[in-house]
Amino acid sequence: MKRGFVVLVMLLVIACLNLAGQSARKYIKAGEDFVRNGMLEDAIAQFSRAIDEDPSSPDGYVMRARAYEMTGNIGLAYDDYRRANNFTPDDTGILYNLGRMCNMLGSAGKSTPGEKTRFFSEAVAYLQNAIRAEFRNGRLYTEKVVSLIGLEQWDRALGASDTALQMRDDAVNYYHQGLIYQKKGDDNMARRQLEKAVTKDKSFSAARLELARVLVRQGDANSALGQCNMVIQQDSKNVEAYLTRAMVYETKLDYPSAINDLS
Template structure:
């Protein structure tokens, strides 16, 4: 096992000092290889040492302008600092350089969501959901983007997919409750709000949704008397 592989194993096991040592040795052995700098940048990003992480990612790009995972690392760094415009630019660059995985599509979608551009985020979140079929967050965020784009039926189908992966997903139940309320199906709406509250008793939005349904039912009963 080479120093690079050792460093990655140490990083996976959260042995950060050992990882730093291994990556440093890997860079010393092959200073022209951008991968060493990218791995060290990822370590620094994990430690939230953003300025030094930026330097390592930029060094990797200096060595290889097509180092797609360096752009992805920069995108994550800017996202962590809530600099969403710069994060978007780097995630887009990673895609343009050929990075094709669900994570980069997901993160690009989320940067757009954070900039109130849910409509533009939708195709990226859809692609992330297609590539990461077992990723609950990817499936949920795609469903949320569908709902925000007023594609209610598709959003409902997607939230049901989320519940297949994680039956105790309170936010998926809440969003299904909202969708059923949109169609004035109070019984199903109440069921999902109750489920959300069972899973997460302090779910404020579900609590508000339930109150709204109960008020509607009370009003309907009064009108029928």
């Protein structure tokens, strides 16, 4: 009799869990529809209801984190990815996104030096856990490079970047190497890697402007000016491009043009 009662209770618990899971999936689907229509606040509300229905499932937290990220609320996205990670600590997708959120929080202009160190260090830990599970996943190494650059650990950053390039021969990895070699005092290698970055992706404005700064230091102001002009042709509202071009004009002693770009 007692055994039968226990079995009955277990069946009732399982049935309740199944119903909760089905209800949660219904809210997640509704939230996904809102995301597709650009109604992010409504989507967040639906994902929150899914979490209320099934708080032990990572799915609702992951979906809400993505929606928060789309609204620019990186802090809340980070919190939800951490909650999801509690339920699935070995999920490389969640670990990767946690690393990304930490890097974004560490890079934020309002973060203090202590916060930068904490977030970038945390990102390295999450990404390293992901790499242990998927050591051939190139994007994990690329994101780890961002963390190490943030920590100003240039030798470690270069080592991780070399591995990232072996995994993915792309513009972002060459750009990272251009940044690192500058910090290591090797402008020749920085120039070479940044030139590869803009060859791989001709619209990569950050790499072009970084290349322009290297060219100025090497005394090639005309080539630097050309890089700035290409960025401005692609995006006439790129403020950083005008600031960089003003610096180039200043080295050419063309002060009226420099002032015009700064105004």
